[in-house]
Amino acid sequence: RGHGTTDQDGEVVATLCGVVERVNKLVYVRTLRARYKPEVGDIIVGRVIEIAPKRWRLEINFSQDAVLMLSSMNLPDGIQRRRTAVDELNMRSIFEENDVVCAEVRGFQHDGSLHLQARSQKYGKLQRGQLLTVPAYLVKRRKLHFHHLEQYDVDLILGCNGFIWVGEHVVVREIADLKEDEQKLSAEAETFTPIETRRHICRLANAARLLSALGFTLTVELIIQTAEASVSSNVEINDMLGAEFYVQTAEGEAKRRGDLLGKKR
């Protein structure tokens, strides 16, 4: 007898409206619009809201803020060493307030908030793109959450907490190069995202918004499929959020599921 159930006259009765799940002998009811339930090893995308002594506090779509310790983060010079007081003072040079960060859940603290780590090269600050928020239950746990879409030169990161990052592809490289990047950002006009990449980013972002509004589970294949369907139907990027394309996508998905059921039988 797990969450969402209660014992009534010896019978297990559901207290919530949802799907009944069974794990061995545990029976629980999972609601359809569940809050994000983090697990160890989840890839999440969060936004820095505060810099505290030796840690960053990130906002993820959860009831509490997550904590990213300075020691769980690779230092700019790449050397493995003890964090000194100078490192602590230079925390802002790594992540500032309002930065978007990709990290992995390392564990839970005693009060239930999350501990994150960003040690591998592919985690870290996300720039040059846009962040979308979708309901967390639409992103299921898969083997891969980072997707580099070569044909579009776009990075798509599906955070398990419902934050989705669609941005320009960033070549994974030594963090020492990041300083150059900062200066480049300030010399703006020449370094805006090229228009073709931007079109792909907008199309994928709109596909994700559309699918989340329709309530479909978000997977890379579905997002790419929707974006490609919009291109083949000659739908303008902003018209993707209009009524006709909604209907078209919903019908396409219904047909696909119907075919799947037909094949199973």
Next chain:
Amino acid sequence: LISGDLNLDSTLPSKLPPPPVFRSSAAPPPQGSPASRRARDDTMVGLSEGEKHFIRGGIAQDLRADGRRRLQFRALTVETGIIPQANGSARVRMGATEVIASVKAELGKPTILHPDKGKVSIYVDCSPTAAPMFEGRGSEELSAELSVGLQRCLLGGKSGAGAAIDLSSLIVVEGKACWDLYIDGLVVSSDGNLLDALAAAIKVALSDTGIPKVNVSLNNETDGEPEVDISDEEFLQFDTSGVPVIITLTKVGKHYIVDATSEEESQMSSAVSVSVNSHGQICGLTKRGGAGLDPSVIFDMISVAKNVSQRFYTLLESAFAAAEAVADE
């Protein structure tokens, strides 16, 4: 801890807003510290440098975050008659921005200065459901700004000259009785471009307004005060062809955009709101934002706004017709 903070609102000095309720981890930051300043400046979730750069790049390249061009509006939906107790009401949705406008008419006495004109008062309120910072007195500044902007565009100057709503049509008995219109706007959900949405909602609400017909009988016994009999059946509709709409042009970098989302508005250097009526005449002008604008730029923005307003009128009319069709069904 959090619910206790909300009760302190009345005792704290007025310039400290209640701390945003979704910060569950931190205690309320001391006043003046960087954290509290950030909490006060945050109209919404902050943006990182990379995202801001992305938004600016999009506007420069004429492809905004949701695929719109610079001068394109979001999808506009309109509903009328949502408040049955009011004389007229409308709800307008532009993307994620949602506003409700209602018009109530009450009999009152005209002012001595203008015995032949009725009175209109416009007031806007921001609901706390739109953003956490609108709780308590947090929305006062924004509400006042929106109310004044709308009054300037729709009511004309102090003498009543140049008003979009014909005030003389509101008179019942000259010098004795007139209609007072109370126009209220409510911001339910805020995602940028509030002024445009409110003006559109007011225009639609006025189209939906029915003023009851009055039968006046001049009675010598009651001290010259006429007896007014308000009929329940017959209604007079307003003529709203003269009511203008407001187009807000937000300047980001070197380009202007129309219908900015709140993320795009956070990047603006200045914004000019132009109220244009269906004849293409300008009824009001408001400039917001700290950056200075060259006069030639303002002229350019005004002409762009006039062009855009034609399209907005057709959009609004088709949305209104769709709403009426639904209401008739």
